[in-house]
Amino acid sequence: MQSNLVDFIQVLRSHDIRVSPAETLDAVGVTTTLGYSDRNLLRDGLAMTLAKTPAEEVIFLDCFDRFFQQDLADFSSAEMSDPQDENNDTDATDDTAAQTEDLSTNQLSALELAAQNNPSLESLLQTPLMENLLNNNRNELTLAIKAAAQQVDLQQIQMFTQKGQFTRRILDAMGEEQIRNAVIELEKSESPGLAVLQRYRDILRQQVRDYVEREYLLHAEGKTQQFMDDILSKTRLNNIEHIYLHKVHELIRKMAKKLASRHSHKRRRLKRGQLNMAKTLRKGIPNDGVMFNTFWRQVKKEKPQILAVCDVSGSVAAYSKFLLLFLYSLQDILPKVRSFAFSSHLGEVSAYFDDYPVEKAIELVNWKYGGATDYGNSLMDFSKLALDDINSNTTVIILGDARNNNGDPKLDILKSIFQRARQVIWLNPESRRAWGSGDSEMLRYQSACHFSAECNNLKQLERIVDQLLKSTR
Amino acid sequence: MHTQHFPQLDSVELIEQGFESFGYICSRKIATAVFLAFQLRKPVLIEGPPGVGKTELAKTISLLLETPLIRLQCYEGLDEAKALYEWKYGKQLLYTQVLKEKLGDLLQGATGLAESVAKLHQFGDIFYSEEFLEPRPLLKAMQQEKGAILLIDEVDKSDYEFESLLLEILSDYQISIPEIGTVKARTTPMVFLTSNNTRDISDALKRRCLHLYIPFPTVELEERIIRSRVPNVSEQLRHQLVGFVHSLRQLDLKKAPAISETIDWARSLILLHADQLEEELVRSTLNVLLKYEEDIETTDSELRNLLSSNSSDTRTA
Numbered sequence: 156m157q158s159n160l161v162d163f164i165q166v167l168r169s170h171d172i173r174v175s176p177a178e179t180l181d182a183v184g185v186t187t188t189l190g191y192s193d194r195n196l197l198r199d200g201l202a203m204t205l206a207k208t209p210a211e212e213v214i215f216l217d218c219f220d221r222f223f224q225q226d227l228a229d230f231s232s233a234e235m236s237d238p239q240d241e242n243n244d245t246d247a248t249d250d251t252a253a254q255t256e257d258l259s260t261n262q263l264s265a266l267e268l269a270a271q272n273n274p275s276l277e278s279l280l281q282t283p284l285m286e287n288l289l290n291n292n293r294n295e296l297t298l299a300i301k302a303a304a305q306q307v308d309l310q311q312i313q314m315f316t317q318k319g320q321f322t323r324r325i326l327d328a329m330g331e332e333q334i335r336n337a338v339i340e341l342e343k344s345e346s347p348g349l350a351v352l353q354r355y356r357d358i359l360r361q362q363v364r365d366y367v368e369r370e371y372l373l374h375a376e377g378k379t380q381q382f383m384d385d386i387l388s389k390t391r392l393n394n395i396e397h398i399y400l401h402k403v404h405e406l407i408r409k410m411a412k413k414l415a416s417r418h419s420h421k422r423r424r425l426k427r428g429q430l431n432m433a434k435t436l437r438k439g440i441p442n443d444g445v446m447f448n449t450f451w452r453q454v455k456k457e458k459p460q461i462l463a464v465c466d467v468s469g470s471v472a473a474y475s476k477f478l479l480l481f482l483y484s485l486q487d488i489l490p491k492v493r494s495f496a497f498s499s500h501l502g503e504v505s506a507y508f509d510d511y512p513v514e515k516a517i518e519l520v521n522w523k524y525g526g527a528t529d530y531g532n533s534l535m536d537f538s539k540l541a542l543d544d545i546n547s548n549t550t551v552i553i554l555g556d557a558r559n560n561n562g563d564p565k566l567d568i569l570k571s572i573f574q575r576a577r578q579v580i581w582l583n584p585e586s587r588r589a590w591g592s593g594d595s596e597m598l599r600y601q602s603a604c605h606f607s608a609e610c611n612n613l614k615q616l617e618r619i620v621d622q623l624l625k626s627t628r
Numbered sequence: 629m630h631t632q633h634f635p636q637l638d639s640v641e642l643i644e645q646g647f648e649s650f651g652y653i654c655s656r657k658i659a660t661a662v663f664l665a666f667q668l669r670k671p672v673l674i675e676g677p678p679g680v681g682k683t684e685l686a687k688t689i690s691l692l693l694e695t696p697l698i699r700l701q702c703y704e705g706l707d708e709a710k711a712l713y714e715w716k717y718g719k720q721l722l723y724t725q726v727l728k729e730k731l732g733d734l735l736q737g738a739t740g741l742a743e744s745v746a747k748l749h750q751f752g753d754i755f756y757s758e759e760f761l762e763p764r765p766l767l768k769a770m771q772q773e774k775g776a777i778l779l780i781d782e783v784d785k786s787d788y789e790f791e792s793l794l795l796e797i798l799s800d801y802q803i804s805i806p807e808i809g810t811v812k813a814r815t816t817p818m819v820f821l822t823s824n825n826t827r828d829i830s831d832a833l834k835r836r837c838l839h840l841y842i843p844f845p846t847v848e849l850e851e852r853i854i855r856s857r858v859p860n861v862s863e864q865l866r867h868q869l870v871g872f873v874h875s876l877r878q879l880d881l882k883k884a885p886a887i888s889e890t891i892d893w894a895r896s897l898i899l900l901h902a903d904q905l906e907e908e909l910v911r912s913t914l915n916v917l918l919k920y921e922e923d924i925e926t927t928d929s930e931l932r933n934l935l936s937s938n939s940s941d942t943r944t945a
Contacts, residue, residue: 175835181668188667189660196640199660203838207831209675212841432715436724446721 160186163222164205165310166373170218172211178204194223221373275340276348279333288355296359300366303328309370322360322367331359407477407484410617460491460548462541466555467521468498468528474584474611478554479517481616483508493541498526501536528558530596531565538568542575550578554610556585557597564596566603573603582610582619631816632775634693637666652681652688653853661840662689671798671819673783673834676842679886682822685842686779689818696772698817699779700765702786708793712803714762720755756807766794767803767811775815783833784823791833794821798836845887847874853887858894868905869894875934876917879926885917893917907935 160182164174174182181204189200198219206215279285287295307324326332334356341349384406431450439446463482467475479496486492486508496504502524507516545551551572573579581604583590583597590597601607610616636646643659662685665672674682690697700711734751738744754760763771769778780794797803801813821837823829845853850870854861861869870890877884885893893916902909911931918924927934 173831178835181670184668185664188664195656196660199657200664203661203664203672203840207834207839209841209843430717432717432720 157183163218166218166222167205167215169374170214172206172214174205218373221369276337279337282330282333284330285334285355288359296362299329300325300363304366304370309367310374312367312371312374315371318367318371322364325363325367326360331356334359406613407480410484410613460544461485461550461552462493462495462545463552464495464497464501464537464554466498466528467496467524468526470528470558471556471584475521476517479520480513483513483516485620495537495540496520496524497533497536498524499529499532500524501533501540503540528560529562530557530559531563534565534568538572542572545572545575547577549576550580551576552580552582554582556583556595557581557590557600558594559596561594564599566599569600569603573605578606579604580619581607583607584611585609586611631669634666636692637663639663646692647688648856650688650691651856652684653849653856654685655845655849658685658840658842661838665818665838669816671821671837672840673821673823673829673837674840674842675823675825677844677884677886678824679888680842680844681887682842683779683781686777686820690777693777695775695777697777697779698765698769699781701781702783702790704785704787706786706790709764711764711766711790711793713764713767713805715756716760716762720760723755723760758808761805761808766797769817770801770803770811770813772817773814776817778817778819780819780821782824783821784825784827784829788830791830795832795836798833844877844884847871850874850887850890854890854894857891858898860898861894862903865897865902865904866894869897872905872910872934873917875937876927879930881918881923881926882920883918883923889917905935907931910935
């Protein structure tokens, strides 16, 4: 049962619930305390150790039901028999009612009769698989399916396209091939036992298919999601199809939240002082132990400030949406972020981000500041708006391709920003090789940046932001 | 460090019954959490909207087990001097004064500086010792001879630093005091933390706790709670008022009424001698349930609909 529990925890992990080894131990503790007799009790108990938010609890309950509600495979016959289907055995694969039909004694004997003058069929009937099928031994068959599944590593299933493949492999591992061969042989000899054997084969196939389907839902659904996220975060931003935009938004939000929780606590410092008794005493010694002065433990609080500037011109149109999305998330995470957008002129857009939901804000910014690029002019606007606020605590992030339509780059302004600020970071969506080609001023601007990087997919963005947050804390 | 045994907590059913005898009607899940917390010696992090009985749970357990409840209310800026321990500065100062006066006696017979210092070293250093330690709630909970219920209320209001301060206490039931050493709990206390979810609690803290989410109760459970807390409400009124509060929770309100508000409302209806819900009565007592002007306005316009659908429910039921 413990290995079962570990399997279950694997499933939870694939559904985005983070379970640490310590929590696994806790879960084992819970199961030994509560026992397995009361299912609901066990579910509540495990939920308390494994799911840490209400949202996770919903996922947990879902997984729990799927995982522990694996019924025994149903090979039963009798009750549900339907005379029409009995005559129509070719449809049996699709029709569950047909599978569960009773095999009357004479049908069974037909099979045995056929076996009498067919040694290979006879040996087939002796195999444990066929015996279990004939005797409707559900427990044994369920176990056999499970064992076969383990043998072919069904838990590794990733995509729905693999379902057929895995079904085939499990059937092979169970020795279904023999049945298949026997069916072909009976077909040749047009034996009356053919229909019966075919039905057994179909019942088995259907059961294995169902089992694979269940396991797929359990193990792969979460993985497919992760796989999609992974792919999206590595794709160049301008190649991401429009329909995936909302997914990317989700992803950025997820990323932002992760970064926020990792970094936000470092921002805060002790606000109030505490009497530093040792120092007060020590400083009192020269005064004969009389403490004239009190000394306080205090940590100086440092407030990082970030100014983010984003190019929204036509040449980076495909990126700007993501960059703005990123800015929007950034403003959520960090306390003092001012956002600016420009193409031919520059303006502050922090207010839009604060006031409107993300889609509306991006639309407004694009509408207001979109156009042809003029870095020189925009830098001048920027220095007018914000240069006075830039000090040794300020980080300036510039997002843009540095393609200036051959205008004056006004490098001196960026230089003055560079000298004042603690950090100037330039994120360029173009690949490093294209920097400096054509009207790109990147190589010149680069000289006035503490850090410049290529940034055209979410993975890179995440890495850079992580670095940034580390240095601004 | 040893653990106290409480027969009251031997099974989930016993806990449910015990709570009920103190007027705390709880769901199976809550009782399970308490049972596990006791069996596994783990703290419980209780989350849920305000007013669903998070704090009440800890209080009831303290009544049930007849152990002292030590409560630490968290707020922004709470630090170790207020939560863990503080030195008794005044007494420490007096001690140095006394020491100075007695110094002559103590150093009697010593000749030369080196000898005096050597003699001084022979005395125990009690300047930083337990005698000058002023225990704050967390340390106090560790010092209880017969165990204690430690309630760390609204832990989400505290700073991140404070959370890390709690980690040692929650996993090992001990406190490190740099000047003295490690103070271990005499008897492991039962720890409850409550959170209103105003911010995310760090994973490290969550990992050490059992996680219990108390949602708004079901109609059936809330009726049982009202019956136990306000016994003189008639059956019909109880059914009506709980139904009404539940329909209120479906609306988009700034703050949905919680159990404590339902109880208050039931009490006020008793005071007003109501035996069933009438529109005018509800309108005039709405401020017991809803704490925001906007919420009252939203509800006001919907009131007739809510009441009529509610009463038709009652009839069909």
